Amino acid sequence: MAGSSSQRLKGILSITVLKANDLIKSDFIGDNDCYAVISLEPLANESKVKTGNQPKQTETRQKTQIRDGCNPIFNEKLLFPVAEGLEALYVQVWDSDIGKDDLLGYGTLSLLGAGQGGQFNTSLNKEWLHTVTISMDNEKRGNGGTLELVLHFIPESLAAYMSKKFNAAQADLKKKLTDQIVSKMTDVAADQIRGYVGISN
Template sequence: MTASSSPQRLKGILAVTVLKANNLMKSDWFGENDCYVLISFEPLSTEAKVKAESRKEQTETYQKTQIHDASNPVFNEKLIFPVADELQTMYVQVWDSDYDKDDLLAHGTLNLLDDEQDGRFNTNTDKEWLHTVTLSMFNEKGNSGGTLEVVLHFIPETVMAYMDKKFDAAQAELKKKLTKKIVAKTKTREEKDE
């Protein structure tokens, strides 16, 4: 997803469901971590984190989950990303929300075009796909920072168009049935009034 001067044709959407994190470093002196996950398809910077701090300011390329307490938080939260270009890398950060300054607990990446993936994360396709992935995360020193489990579900534009047509047809059929019932009831009332 690159910025450009003219709007690009949507190739589909990528739904990233953040399931859970395991074995995150404990950051707070008292109590549990207050974790949230930040996901982007552009390199994450301090500016990206600031953009995603508020749900109102999230963009198509930077999104974050709600905050959950624990070192092994369960999120079960879906983030939707429109896909205009072939996606290459998913950047992930897990943060601990604090009153004064949030702490980066772990970060990781998933190379969607890696040859080892055998094209299973191809977003330049007309085929729908769904994969569960466990990402190895690293702390700021490069040591193991736990894992993050996500589900990636790509829905291409062709499938979305088919679903829209199917929904429109079902909606038209329902409208037709309701109109028949209303007309029938109106006729029945008119006959009673006569």
């Protein structure tokens, strides 16, 4: 289970949801209105009647914007703080409808499985970047299509280092811009003063 934000972060997991393929067509008229849900914790697969209080984005569960079709392209990045080693990643793709959304596909990516060779280990102080294709199930058809992701883990030490470098670069840029602005304003003011007293360059 994912840790709470009160724990010391191990890093940031950036998940880019690229696209889904071969989703079941849910709507009789028109295209699917699809969105993907990515979670660090298990998800319920039952369709739920919509209410005025829909689940919001959280540190462990996020969803994409809606895209059309059976092969929707999302190309959307989601960021998850990681407070402890993750064991699995849970995904779903839904068709947004009036009243109740339909679950098109669901799947799980084991991050610490024997066949993974430690490539998705978030407990190590090591950056990694991998593309994955997750096969999904559909309760009616069996095959729920696939979901393509890019997973990028940035350990806390690297994130802190990059943040310091970025802040230092920002501070340096701000100082240079400030110096340039002050210098320019000084030149303009000096020219105006010369004009007032009748002194030419």
